[in-house]
Amino acid sequence: MNYIIFSGVSWEAYSYKRLLDVLPEREDIVFAGTMSSSEQAESGIRSLSLEEIYRLPVKDFTVLVSSPYWLQDVLALSPAFVVALLEHCPEGEDGSLWDKYSGLLAAQADLTATASERLYLEQLLSRSGVVYLSGDSPLSYGLIRRGERLYFLADYEAVWKRALEELWHPQDKAADVEPWAAIQLRHRAEYYLSMCTKLPKQPTVHYLAASYLYLLGDERAAQLLTRSFELMLLHDYTDCLHSHYRFFSAMEAKRGNLELAVRQYEITAFTAEERAVSEQLQHWLDSGRRELVQAELYRLNEDGAAAIRLLEGAADPEARSLLLLNYTDTFQWEKALRLQQEPENTAGDPAAAVLQGSGAAISILQQIPVMEGTLYLLYGKRHAAIRSFLRAAGADQGARALFAEMADLEEAVGRLRGRMADDEV
Amino acid sequence: MMRSRPLRKASGNRLTAMMQVRNEAGRYLEQVLEELSDFVDEIVIVDDGSTDGTARLCQSFAKVTKLVTLESPLFSREWELRQTLWELALSTGPDWLLSVDADEFYEEAAKREMRRLIDQDVYDWVGFRLYDFWGGTTHYREDEHWNIHTKHTRTLVRYLPDFHYFTPRMDHHVPRLPLSYAVLPGFLAELRVKHYGWALSPEELRRKYERYMDLDPEGRWGSLEQYRSILDEHPRLVEWQGKGNSY
Numbered sequence: 001m002n003y004i005i006f007s008g009v010s011w012e013a014y015s016y017k018r019l020l021d022v023l024p025e026r027e028d029i030v031f032a033g034t035m036s037s038s039e040q041a042e043s044g045i046r047s048l049s050l051e052e053i054y055r056l057p058v059k060d061f062t063v064l065v066s067s068p069y070w071l072q073d074v075l076a077l078s079p080a081f082v083v084a085l086l087e088h089c090p091e092g093e094d095g096s097l098w099d100k101y102s103g104l105l106a107a108q109a110d111l112t113a114t115a116s117e118r119l120y121l122e123q124l125l126s127r128s129g130v131v132y133l134s135g136d137s138p139l140s141y142g143l144i145r146r147g148e149r150l151y152f153l154a155d156y157e158a159v160w161k162r163a164l165e166e167l168w169h170p171q172d173k174a175a176d177v178e179p180w181a182a183i184q185l186r187h188r189a190e191y192y193l194s195m196c197t198k199l200p201k202q203p204t205v206h207y208l209a210a211s212y213l214y215l216l217g218d219e220r221a222a223q224l225l226t227r228s229f230e231l232m233l234l235h236d237y238t239d240c241l242h243s244h245y246r247f248f249s250a251m252e253a254k255r256g257n258l259e260l261a262v263r264q265y266e267i268t269a270f271t272a273e274e275r276a277v278s279e280q281l282q283h284w285l286d287s288g289r290r291e292l293v294q295a296e297l298y299r300l301n302e303d304g305a306a307a308i309r310l311l312e313g314a315a316d317p318e319a320r321s322l323l324l325l326n327y328t329d330t331f332q333w334e335k336a337l338r339l340q341q342e343p344e345n346t347a348g349d350p351a352a353a354v355l356q357g358s359g360a361a362i363s364i365l366q367q368i369p370v371m372e373g374t375l376y377l378l379y380g381k382r383h384a385a386i387r388s389f390l391r392a393a394g395a396d397q398g399a400r401a402l403f404a405e406m407a408d409l410e411e412a413v414g415r416l417r418g419r420m421a422d423d424e425v
Numbered sequence: 426m427m428r429s430r431p432l433r434k435a436s437g438n439r440l441t442a443m444m445q446v447r448n449e450a451g452r453y454l455e456q457v458l459e460e461l462s463d464f465v466d467e468i469v470i471v472d473d474g475s476t477d478g479t480a481r482l483c484q485s486f487a488k489v490t491k492l493v494t495l496e497s498p499l500f501s502r503e504w505e506l507r508q509t510l511w512e513l514a515l516s517t518g519p520d521w522l523l524s525v526d527a528d529e530f531y532e533e534a535a536k537r538e539m540r541r542l543i544d545q546d547v548y549d550w551v552g553f554r555l556y557d558f559w560g561g562t563t564h565y566r567e568d569e570h571w572n573i574h575t576k577h578t579r580t581l582v583r584y585l586p587d588f589h590y591f592t593p594r595m596d597h598h599v600p601r602l603p604l605s606y607a608v609l610p611g612f613l614a615e616l617r618v619k620h621y622g623w624a625l626s627p628e629e630l631r632r633k634y635e636r637y638m639d640l641d642p643e644g645r646w647g648s649l650e651q652y653r654s655i656l657d658e659h660p661r662l663v664e665w666q667g668k669g670n671s672y
Contacts, residue, residue: 230591233604241608263587266432270547270610278431
């Protein structure tokens with residue numbers, strides 16, 4: 001398999017070298033930037049400039065991208081597969097810009113990986129196909145031989161290898177093999193369950209254990225979350241109503257106890273908007289539209305991934321409007337726009353339906369041209385992007401912020417390319 | 426079926442007072458029940474093994490709708506006692522609960538405002554200022570160890586079904602209401618409650634001190650310094666001033 005590496009830093013500072021060592025079926029591996037000849041010989045990786053990369057047969061390559069500011073190039077290249085390596089915002093970069101374009105990168109990627117557990121959990125709640133690039137198991141989970149060298153794989157390295165292999169050779173769904181994502185969730189759950197025994201008074205480890213069990217669909221999740229809630233109270237950490245009760249509500253929704261789940265959400269509903277959502281949930285429940293209730297409770301607990309899985313197969317005409325919201329929240333903006341542009345069916349305009357259905361979603365109408373403009377920008381259609389941003393701004397002065405962000409992105413991309421060019425000097 | 430009402434009602438709320446008692450005959454209980462009968466809808470009581478006429482006194486009040494008399498006292502297992510009272514209170518299907526001691530008196534302004542405090546849908550609990558009266562019913566104590574009135578004490582709470590009510594399993598000094606309320610929005614009312622639990626003669630104060638030391642000789646559940654301060658010969662006392670309060 002062939003790979004192109006788009007890094008935010010020089011080869012010397014690149015932190016995923018070991019993961020490159022254990023890439024499956026390594027063939028041609030290219031680093032965008034500069035490497036010395038000894039570095040190239042030692043790693044078995046060649047370095048190329050951006051211009052040279054554009055001349056590669058990229059349809060035969062998987063790209064590994066660890067800076068969101070490569071996204072325009074990645075989209076322009078249109079490789080076989082995109083793997084996003086997500087990181088926290090580095091010092092000196094604008095945090096909100098970094099997070100937004102990291103979200104967009106992850107949404108465009110075929111596989112998302114991160115060494116940050118916080119980002120891993122956030123991504124698990126946004127999409128499928130997420131690998132955690134760290135672990136706590138001392139055992140070896142596999143072995144690969146490359147030339148004279150043997151590589152013993154840690155648990156997450158084995159998952160990483162398998163996830164990449166399955167991009168090219170998808171697992172037969174009928175095969176009785178535990179999916180790699182479930183294996184990794186199980187490892188994390190087992191680790192935190194053991195930590196709960198070692199740290200029985202620590203609310204965070206109980207919360208994390210509950211989180212992984214929830215993602216696995218394990219009934220013990222509620223019990224762990226209850227204990228976490230009690231420990232929060234004993235530690236006088238009282239700012240936990242939303243974090244715990246919306247989670248309880250999503251757990252009950254997953255178990256199909258929708259009446260209880262709606263009541264649990266209502267405990268956390270104080271603002272006019274939250275109360276409107278609560279009434280909407282009750283209305284859907286009363287009219288038997290249980291899929292909508294379940295999906296909305298997932299979304300309210302920030303589990304867009306579960307909501308999308310449910311809504312994509314839902315028969316309810318109003319599911320489209322909720323799907324639009326979830327695509328928007330999880331940066332799946334191309335899907336959001338496609339849904340928005342679909343010919344009207346019985347549900348009518350999904351954005352309008354959202355507007356009628358929930359106060360929480362009113363801003364979706366304003367967001368559509370912003371999403372459109374951002375995507376134009378990422379696909380290199382600058383003038384079209386400006387037109388969309390002007391449309392988004394309407395009569396007020398909102399365009400200034402959108403243009404400022406556009407300039408910030410261009411500057412960040414310029415800095416990244418500048419660093420790469422400096423390396424080449 | 427459409428559900429008939431929201432979780433938090435802004436009107437028509439029922440208020441249940443909950444109280445644990447033990448050998449209260451001849452003290453303040455009768456007066457407390459009389460006053461409560463004026464502003465609550467229902468009173469539930471757990472009698473922790475009284476050997477005097479406390480139970481009879483409780484039964485003589487029409488608003489005392491539930492009274493449980495424990496054969497053996499749970500005083501040294503306070504968590505169980507609190508839990509028993511909580512479950513009894515919930516059995517009345519309350520909207521709001523007022524946790525009252527057998528020697529606590531809400532000032533007039535507090536009683537007047539009680540309905541307005543519960544008939545709203547914004548806050549789930551109300552805190553009041555409790556004053557520890559000392560040696561009599563004219564002065565309260567205010568010093569390093571006795572200053573509970575400088576903070577608010579949560580005594581009035583909305584009952585939310587399906588919420589997890591957690592009370593730590595301690596033998597003594599268990600919070601009177603579940604800790605879980607701390608995560609819900611509350612209202613700190615500038616309304617006062619007179620606590621006569623220490624409005625005792627020097628001999629009675631000594632006996633109370635000895636009881637505390639017997640139960641908790643190592644200060645595991647409370648502060649030994651505070652226990653010892655019960656015997657202070659010249660505590661700092663402040664005269665109680667009635668006032669037309671607003672909150």
